[in-house]
Amino acid sequence: MDEEDDCPELVPIEEKSTTPAAQIPVTIITGYLGAGKTTLLNYILTEQHNKRIAVILNEFGEGSALEKSLAVSQAGELYEEWLELRNGCLCCSVKDNGLKAIENLMEKKGKFDYILLETTGLADPGAVASMFWVDAELGSDLYLDGIITVIDAKYGMQIALADLTIINKTDLVKETELSQLRDTVRSINGLVRILETQRSRVDLSQVLDLHSFDTKDGIRLTEKLQLVKTRQPHLDKSILTVTFEVPGSVSEDHLNVFIQNLLWEKMFKNKEGLAMNVIRLKGIVSLQGKQKKAILQGVHELYELDETPEAWADGEPSVNRLVFIGRNLDGDILKKEFLSLVSNE
Numbered sequence: 494m495d496e497e498d499d500c501p502e503l504v505p506i507e508e509k510s511t512t513p514a515a516q517i518p519v520t521i522i523t524g525y526l527g528a529g530k531t532t533l534l535n536y537i538l539t540e541q542h543n544k545r546i547a548v549i550l551n552e553f554g555e556g557s558a559l560e561k562s563l564a565v566s567q568a569g570e571l572y573e574e575w576l577e578l579r580n581g582c583l584c585c586s587v588k589d590n591g592l593k594a595i596e597n598l599m600e601k602k603g604k605f606d607y608i609l610l611e612t613t614g615l616a617d618p619g620a621v622a623s624m625f626w627v628d629a630e631l632g633s634d635l636y637l638d639g640i641i642t643v644i645d646a647k648y649g650m651q652i653a654l655a656d657l658t659i660i661n662k663t664d665l666v667k668e669t670e671l672s673q674l675r676d677t678v679r680s681i682n683g684l685v686r687i688l689e690t691q692r693s694r695v696d697l698s699q700v701l702d703l704h705s706f707d708t709k710d711g712i713r714l715t716e717k718l719q720l721v722k723t724r725q726p727h728l729d730k731s732i733l734t735v736t737f738e739v740p741g742s743v744s745e746d747h748l749n750v751f752i753q754n755l756l757w758e759k760m761f762k763n764k765e766g767l768a769m770n771v772i773r774l775k776g777i778v779s780l781q782g783k784q785k786k787a788i789l790q791g792v793h794e795l796y797e798l799d800e801t802p803e804a805w806a807d808g809e810p811s812v813n814r815l816v817f818i819g820r821n822l823d824g825d826i827l828k829k830e831f832l833s834l835v836s837n838e
């Protein structure tokens with residue numbers, strides 16, 4: 494979309510000494526135009542959080558030169574600084590520059606405890622999510638804590654990627670509409686948590702420090718995955734959640750082939766002959782020769798396979814449990830493909 498050298502750069506404001514600290518969580522807040530993302534940000538900043546929060550707004554405006562606001566909330570006070578991005582679109586180039594910009598900023602301004610990143614309603618939050626992830630591999634100071642999607646109760650969708658959805662503006666709809674929307678959200682993303690709000694007023698503990706992408710979360714993820722059912726889509730017929738369970742252990746190599754065929758080669762087709770397209774992927778798998786449960790995470794074409802701290806318990810049957818969210822998915826076909834690899838063992 495834009496030239497390489499149009500990539501955004503944050504312009505540092507002032508020097509400040511840095512105290513090295515642990516990795517800093519980043520929460521991505523996404524949602525359609527006007528859903529209530531900024532309302533949520535403002536609410537979080539003014540609530541008692543005892544964190545030094547940096548807010549990065551990544552919204553499109555008119556024209557190309559955009560001013561980005563960066564607010565640092567410290568001990569209840571709100572400092573506002575303006576940072577200029579040479580280009581409004583963080584996504585198009587964030588893979589290297591966006592993160593570097595944030596890291597530079599931290600070097601200059603001292604570390605933050607938390608970063609909230611509001612993406613525009615038009616951007617693909619997957620691209621933003623991926624970049625944090627790729628960078629984590631490179632030893633970044635940042636890690637992706639969770640993806641929150643704010644949904645306007647009267648309109649909109651954009652929920653396939655989310656770890657948490659906030660159905661906002663519940664004051665504008667009747668309970669029947671709300672419950673329909675709840676069903677729709679569930680049918681699209683069988684893993685997502687749902688909060689309902691007015692003016693994006695949430696309990697911060699349900700929003701920050703979700704650790705959605707951690708391996709430490711293996712136990713909770715196992716429980717969560719067990720509850721997910723394959724759902725028939727209602728409204729947005731193209732995006733749905735499918736899940737399957739296969740007992741036994743897989744070789745890491747075969748699993749990688751399966752995932753790469755699915756995510757990279759787009760080799761698997763549904764019954765209509767349409768290529769399956771995965772937006773989000775989570776799973777707990779049993780790898781051959783490994784005592785510990787492994788966790789599988791995917792965002793678009795990126796995926797990660799890691800050991801969790803948790804071992805398969807004595808007498809616990811090893812089961813591979815996978816959940817896929819995306820377009821043109823068929824759980825039975827995916828399971829067959831998975832099985833054909835596993836049975837090669």
Ligand SMILES: Nc1nc2c(ncn2[C@@H]2O[C@H](COP(=O)(O)OP(=O)(O)OP(=O)(O)O)[C@@H](O)[C@H]2O)c(=O)[nH]1
Pocket residue numbers: 524525526527528529530531532533552613614643661662663664665690691692693
């Ligand atoms: N009725 C009602 N209006 C709300 C609620 N929450 C937010 N709004 C209003 O909705 C409008 C959009 O809210 P924002 O927080 O700016 O939404 P946003 O998602 O950041 O919007 P963009 O950045 O433009 O995509 C504002 O006028 C808010 O005051 C709510 O719960 N009920």
Ligand SMILES: [Zn+2]
Pocket residue numbers: 530531532552611
């Ligand atoms: Zn906004």
